[in-house]
Amino acid sequence: MERLDAIDAEIVRLLRLNARMSNAKLAEKVGLSASACLRRIRALEHRGVLRGYTAIVGHSSGEAAxxxxxxxxxxxxxxxxxxxxxxxxxxxxxxxxxxxxxxxxxxxxxxxxxxxxxxxxxxxxxxxxxxxxxxxxxxxxxxxxxxxxxxxxxxxxxx
Missing domain, CATH: 3.30.70.920 (Lrp/AsnC effector binding domain/regulation of amino acid metabolism (RAM) domain)
Incomplete structure (x- = not known):
């Protein structure tokens, strides 16, 4: 896999911390327009760098699995x-x-x-x-x- 440039690496870092961050907020944090940021995210997904998004779910019963x-x-x-x-x-x-x-x-x-x-x-x-x-x-x-x-x-x- 090719090496990430500084902006792509920062996008990945921020999404690891909060995958629900809005594209507008993410774009602001990495210094891109929203459309340019979204293009980079789609490219990272296409290349397999970003392979999915997940939620960490607690247990409603109060008892841990x-x-x-x-x-x-x-x-x-x-x-x-x-x-x-x-x-x-x-x-x-x-x-x-x-x-x-x-x-x-x-x-x-x-x-x-x-x-x-x-x-x-x-x-x-x-x-x-x-x-x-x-x-x-x-x-x-x-x-x-x-x-x-x-x-x-x-x-x-x-x-």
């Missing part, structure tokens, strides 16, 4: 098996995150559940049915210590 971290090992590590697995994962909104990993497992997934029964349903109806799965290892969170933190700005190298 349980985060479950799932390590998946596939039967084979081929491009076709990876592709089929990833397409299947994308079709299940219950899976909030999925990462291709190095190390002992092939993928790390994150789901949030209200209780063990809900996880059992997800395990039975979704995880165990994903194509190419050889092993599933799940860990339940006890308490959320830190979440949804923005990535720090890269350090500048002088010299």
């Amino acid at each position: 349980i985060a479950v971290i799932i390590n998946i090992t596939l039967e084979q590590q081929t491009e076709d098996v990876f592709k089929r697995f990833e397409e299947a994962v994308r079709s299940h909104p219950e899976i909030q995150e999925c990462y291709l990993m190095t190390g002992d497992s092939d993928y790390l997934l994150r789901v949030e559940v209200e209780n063990a029964a809900e996880f059992e349903r997800i395990h039975t109806e979704i995880l165990s049915m994903l194509p190419g799965v050889a092993r599933i290892r799940s860990s339940f969170s006890i308490r959320n210590v830190l979440a949804a933190r923005r990535r720090p700005a890269p350090r500048r190298r002088d010299g």
